[in-house]
Amino acid sequence: MSLAIPNGLDNTVERPGERAPLVLGETTYHDITEAVCKVAERPPSKGWIGGFLVAFALLQMLGLLIVYLIYTGVGVWGNRAPIFWGWPIVNFVFWVGIGHAGTLISAILFLFRQEWRTSINRAAEAMTIFAVACAGTFPGIHVGRAWLAFWLAPYPSLNLWMWPQFRSPLLWDVFAVSTYGTVSLLFWYMGMVPDLATFRDRSKNKYRRMAYGILCLGWSGSSRHWMRYEKAYAILAALAAPLVLSVHTIVSFDFAVSQVPGWHTTIFPPYFVAGAIFSGFAMVLTLMVPARQMLNLEKLITIRHLENMCKIILATGSIVGLAYGTEFFIAWYGQVPAEQFAFLNRAFGPYAWAYWTMISCNVISPQIFWFKKARTTPWIIVVVSIFVNIGMWFERFVIVISSLSRDYLPSAWAYFSPTWVDWGMLIGSFGLFFTLFLLFCRTLPVINMAEVKATLAKQEHMAHLHGHGEEAGEGH
Amino acid sequence: MSETKIETTVHGMMAEFTTVDSLLSACRRVRDAGYTKTDAYTPFPVHGIDKALGIKPTVLPWICLIAGATGTCIALAMQIWMNSIDYKYIISGKPFLSLPAFIPVAFELTILLASFGAFFGMWALNGLPKFSNPMFTDPRFDRATDDRFFLYVDASDERYDAAGVRSLMADTGSDYINEVVEDDSPKEVPKPVFLIWGLSVAASLVPLICILTMRVTNSSQPRFHIFFDMDFSPAKDAQQVTSLFVDNRAMRSDVPGTVARGQMEESLDMLTGIDVEALTLTDPPRVERLVRAYMQADDQAKAEEQETLEKEAEATDEATEAAEAAPASVMDTTPWVEKNPLTVDADLLATGQQQFAIYCSVCHGMDGYGNGLVNQRAQSISAPTWVPPASMHQETLYADKYPDGKLFSTISNGIRKMPGYAGQIKLKDRWAIVAYVRALQKSQNASLDLVPDAKKAAVEKAVEEAKAELKRQAEEAEKAAAARQQAQQ
Numbered sequence: 001m002s003l004a005i006p007n008g009l010d011n012t013v014e015r016p017g018e019r020a021p022l023v024l025g026e027t028t029y030h031d032i033t034e035a036v037c038k039v040a041e042r043p044p045s046k047g048w049i050g051g052f053l054v055a056f057a058l059l060q061m062l063g064l065l066i067v068y069l070i071y072t073g074v075g076v077w078g079n080r081a082p083i084f085w086g087w088p089i090v091n092f093v094f095w096v097g098i099g100h101a102g103t104l105i106s107a108i109l110f111l112f113r114q115e116w117r118t119s120i121n122r123a124a125e126a127m128t129i130f131a132v133a134c135a136g137t138f139p140g141i142h143v144g145r146a147w148l149a150f151w152l153a154p155y156p157s158l159n160l161w162m163w164p165q166f167r168s169p170l171l172w173d174v175f176a177v178s179t180y181g182t183v184s185l186l187f188w189y190m191g192m193v194p195d196l197a198t199f200r201d202r203s204k205n206k207y208r209r210m211a212y213g214i215l216c217l218g219w220s221g222s223s224r225h226w227m228r229y230e231k232a233y234a235i236l237a238a239l240a241a242p243l244v245l246s247v248h249t250i251v252s253f254d255f256a257v258s259q260v261p262g263w264h265t266t267i268f269p270p271y272f273v274a275g276a277i278f279s280g281f282a283m284v285l286t287l288m289v290p291a292r293q294m295l296n297l298e299k300l301i302t303i304r305h306l307e308n309m310c311k312i313i314l315a316t317g318s319i320v321g322l323a324y325g326t327e328f329f330i331a332w333y334g335q336v337p338a339e340q341f342a343f344l345n346r347a348f349g350p351y352a353w354a355y356w357t358m359i360s361c362n363v364i365s366p367q368i369f370w371f372k373k374a375r376t377t378p379w380i381i382v383v384v385s386i387f388v389n390i391g392m393w394f395e396r397f398v399i400v401i402s403s404l405s406r407d408y409l410p411s412a413w414a415y416f417s418p419t420w421v422d423w424g425m426l427i428g429s430f431g432l433f434f435t436l437f438l439l440f441c442r443t444l445p446v447i448n449m450a451e452v453k454a455t456l457a458k459q460e461h462m463a464h465l466h467g468h469g470e471e472a473g474e475g476h
Numbered sequence: 477m478s479e480t481k482i483e484t485t486v487h488g489m490m491a492e493f494t495t496v497d498s499l500l501s502a503c504r505r506v507r508d509a510g511y512t513k514t515d516a517y518t519p520f521p522v523h524g525i526d527k528a529l530g531i532k533p534t535v536l537p538w539i540c541l542i543a544g545a546t547g548t549c550i551a552l553a554m555q556i557w558m559n560s561i562d563y564k565y566i567i568s569g570k571p572f573l574s575l576p577a578f579i580p581v582a583f584e585l586t587i588l589l590a591s592f593g594a595f596f597g598m599w600a601l602n603g604l605p606k607f608s609n610p611m612f613t614d615p616r617f618d619r620a621t622d623d624r625f626f627l628y629v630d631a632s633d634e635r636y637d638a639a640g641v642r643s644l645m646a647d648t649g650s651d652y653i654n655e656v657v658e659d660d661s662p663k664e665v666p667k668p669v670f671l672i673w674g675l676s677v678a679a680s681l682v683p684l685i686c687i688l689t690m691r692v693t694n695s696s697q698p699r700f701h702i703f704f705d706m707d708f709s710p711a712k713d714a715q716q717v718t719s720l721f722v723d724n725r726a727m728r729s730d731v732p733g734t735v736a737r738g739q740m741e742e743s744l745d746m747l748t749g750i751d752v753e754a755l756t757l758t759d760p761p762r763v764e765r766l767v768r769a770y771m772q773a774d775d776q777a778k779a780e781e782q783e784t785l786e787k788e789a790e791a792t793d794e795a796t797e798a799a800e801a802a803p804a805s806v807m808d809t810t811p812w813v814e815k816n817p818l819t820v821d822a823d824l825l826a827t828g829q830q831q832f833a834i835y836c837s838v839c840h841g842m843d844g845y846g847n848g849l850v851n852q853r854a855q856s857i858s859a860p861t862w863v864p865p866a867s868m869h870q871e872t873l874y875a876d877k878y879p880d881g882k883l884f885s886t887i888s889n890g891i892r893k894m895p896g897y898a899g900q901i902k903l904k905d906r907w908a909i910v911a912y913v914r915a916l917q918k919s920q921n922a923s924l925d926l927v928p929d930a931k932k933a934a935v936e937k938a939v940e941e942a943k944a945e946l947k948r949q950a951e952e953a954e955k956a957a958a959a960r961q962q963a964q965q
Contacts, residue, residue, distance in 0.1 A: 029623035147703050163558035167567045172580035179584040183591045201618035217605035221620045225602045226521040228534045232598035235540050236591055243587045250580055454520040457496055
């Protein structure tokens, strides 16, 4: 059964009075099961093996670099006075930002009844978890003595005889990111349980059946279970929605609560959250556009899904652009000389190259999505989403590095230069991300089958109503 | 299939449907027929089925609310206890109990616990995980998670009657109806799984047992360090080599312009042993130089001052040699401090005695006659450049000819071959040595009249004992010398 997209079937056209179909072609429930399960059941393709080997090698490199770092000390990084927050924090904010799209798609789009989320939410949630894992690595090793990172936890310590300092945004950050990681994991896993039961029931191999049987907790599909399950899912979505907004808000407090010019601004929370959604959606697109083609999922992840995400990229990209402008306006309007200098220095100082890279990638490149042709052409989408990923990394670079490199004390000014370890760890973190993502594709359901089937049922129901005229609609 | 298992327990009856609509209408018919212990199994949540089956709403939202409220309370109580009561931090002048700063963590813990409530509460209410289910015995039930819909009536229902339920289900248009029977097929867990499970449990206990053993046993070995932290300081010893400085010496002199802790003395007189007020009248430039050298750690001024002192000493020595009887201090124009600035008491003398024994006696001898161990050795090997150390008991070194300040200066800056001891002996200890030397000088010329009457007897007794001891030692030495001679012969 091939799910290749039939010619001429375009679900991006708006027809008045009709909902555009989200599952294309003459698809049955069983076709959905087949299409999704085959991704994990068939032998791995050469492309997957090659990609996995590269990603796994990079992950090993990250592991070795962390060992080298812990053995030698944080001097192996380029972090030097006055830039003590170097690449590790840039990478942390970059990854934690990417980790926002998954829960946003799952929770907020769920609460807004955006049904097009069903085909993409699973992979986006997985991406969230893996991005948070990458993000969590960096502050963990950035504390200097990484083996004492558990001192951040409020436990009654017999060594320290004291408690953590709860007025510090850095500690809020520990709570926010770990809560976010935990809740995202619960949300992802809970959503996966019915699909894991499908995997279990399709398994021919005894051990495979047992493993999936344990993972799905003995799910049977009972209607009573479904009822409580849906209630729990809705509650988790309602809890995760403010959580996802709070996390990057608190990450932005790490900067905004300090006194450094260029950091100490009230616009940071909304600006960071918009940037996080922006970068997260870009990463989802970067992964999904090639994946839907390679995994033959074009009928489930349709052009309309991609187009919707492009629209969000355009909207959030423009919000981020507006925030860049607002920062300049407030710097001028606020009349604080240090603040004004910080922003002029960003745009025209030694880091101007980074600033203008950021502006062209984040603000200018998504503007192409005003054109429908661009929103519906996969290769353009991939190119722009990669630009956005680069731009958002540079945004964090500009905020962290340019502000610290020239603060109140001109005698301490310095120009940051990363070491080979900085480079290796940034590249290695992509190894961690892609290793986990590729393993996910091969072992777990990449698309939420149960929800797509429910969407299909609703779609058929609506088509049925439409086809049989008004009289059949009675009683529904 | 069911005929061969007559004695198995029957749990109920299931019917298979291919569409949502046929399942829903079957549900309604079963409900209307009065069955209450029914359930439906579907691959996705079917809306309207709870009404069709008569399923009651769940209490899950309340569990969530309670869990969330618990999270808020725990977070607030924790932060208030930790930062406002048990360990008070002063941060940016905020009050110890600053609620706005506690909001983020309270918010996060509320969400976390409410999510736990929703997640674990849902599984608990559903009775999951439960890996054994009679429904799973029918291979066709595997499609309940794919594309088939199942209606089930439980055998414990009051109205349950196998034939009746079967015919009712057949009426609803189901093309597959089957009894759900107890799963009596042997489905043991494969042995390798048990093996791996057992091995991993055993392996996971090893570190725990190691830690527990270490906690309860004593060991004479030093504590095992994975990370050294700062438990062992890598500080260098004084004479070691280091790559940190261009001269490769680990021992560093004070940074110019700094005064080491405990070295700060307001009085220049005390630092130099010179009566600076008197010197101001005769030689103001030298006073300026002294201030630079001693108060501002100016190395060059110190060197110049040292040179002056050496020249004065040489001139004095030459003058003494030239005119035997002439007073030694004839060439010395420096106005020295006449009297020890410290209060001379038993404590000070004890300190002085101790310091003299450590630093001075090696050359000058414990008794101050200039015959310490180093001098004895130098004489015995006839060291050609050796200048014998001065005896403290020559008249030229008495307080009237050699003032306390000058003696202090000599100890501090050295004279002839003797190096200065300012770097090794603390300032007040040098003055204590001065006091002790004066006492030593007095001890060789004192009469018994100087001793208070009450202590005379004790002193006389001590003198007798000391004489007897000296005599005994001399006799022993003689005997030993005689024995040696005999042995040589």
